Amino acid sequence: MPAEIEFQQPASLNHRQNKFCFGKSLRLLCAADFKPVFDNAPLRASHQNFLILARFNQLSHARLGLVMAKKHLKHAVERNRFKRLVRENFRLQQQAFSGVDMVFLSRNGLEQLSNSDFTQQLNQQWQRIFKKMRHHRLTSQAQTSPANNTKAKEVNANVKTADL
Numbered sequence: 409m410p411a412e413i414e415f416q417q418p419a420s421l422n423h424r425q426n427k428f429c430f431g432k433s434l435r436l437l438c439a440a441d442f443k444p445v446f447d448n449a450p451l452r453a454s455h456q457n458f459l460i461l462a463r464f465n466q467l468s469h470a471r472l473g474l475v476m477a478k479k480h481l482k483h484a485v486e487r488n489r490f491k492r493l494v495r496e497n498f499r500l501q502q503q504a505f506s507g508v509d510m511v512f513l514s515r516n517g518l519e520q521l522s523n524s525d526f527t528q529q530l531n532q533q534w535q536r537i538f539k540k541m542r543h544h545r546l547t548s549q550a551q552t553s554p555a556n557n558t559k560a561k562e563v564n565a566n567v568k569t570a571d572l
Contacts, residue, residue, distance in 0.1 A: 433469065433471075434469060434470065434471055434472060434499075434502065435471060435472060435473065436471050436472065436473030436509060436511065437473075441471070441473065441509070442473050442475075442511060444463060444509070445461050445462070445463045445473065445509050445510070445511045446461065446511065448463060449461035449462060449463050449511075450462075450463065450464075450540075450544060451463065451508070451537055451540045451541055451544065452540075453533040453534075453536040453537045453540075455515075455529055455532075455533055456515070456517065457514070457515050457516070457517045457518040457520075457521060457526075457529070458512060458513060458514055458515050458518055458529075458530075458533075459512075459513045459515060460510055460511070460512055460513075460533050460534075460537055461510065461511045461513070462505075462508050462509065462510045462511075462537050462540075462541070463508065463509050463510075464507055464508055464509075464541075464544075465507055465508060465509045466507075467507060468506060468507065469502070469506055469507070470498075470502045470505035470506055470507065470508045470509070470510065471508075471509045471510070472494070472495070472498045472502075472509075472510050472511075472512065473509070473510070473511040473512070474491050474494060474495070474511075474512050475511060475512065475513045475514065476490060476491060476514045477513075477514055480514045480515055480516050480517075480518055480519075481514055481518060481519055482519075483519075486518075486519045487514075489523075490514065490518060490526070493523060493526055493527060493530070494512050494530065497527060497530050497531070497534070498510075501534055504534075504538055505534075505537070505538070505541070508537075508541060510537070
């Protein structure tokens with residue numbers, strides 16, 4: 409008796425349904441995508457061996473760009489290893505970074521890190537970016553909200569009159 413054969417959906421359908429995928433829409437691909445991040449990156453997380461620049465975008469999802477210089481990582485094997493590690497780590501955390509473009513830049517000494525050490529350091533830097541992102545959104549929201557500004561002025565006026 410032949411075994412039951414399970415038919416899977418085509419990969420293209422799985423790709424659209426999976427919220428943890430890393431398709432082309434989640435990548436910075438051309439110079440025009442990278443330029444705004446390099447020119448104006450209000451969010452930065454620096455580590456001895458790498459740098460992450462981030463900037464808010466007008467999209468509902470996060471995008472990632474990778475810059476692995478031959479100057480810092482001599483062998484293609486090393487460059488590819490770190491690209492895979494960054495992409496995988498970003499893929500798992502992309503929901504937290506919606507609306508942000510990020511660029512990962514390598515620095516000297518990156519090849520010295522083991523995969524686990526690198527992942528740990530990268531997670532710490534993602535957390536720093538996330539905190540700065542949250543802080544930046546809260547402060548910009550408070551500054552742009554007219555209701556908050558009028559309430560703050562009323563409170564300040566009440567405090568000044570109470571002091572007299």
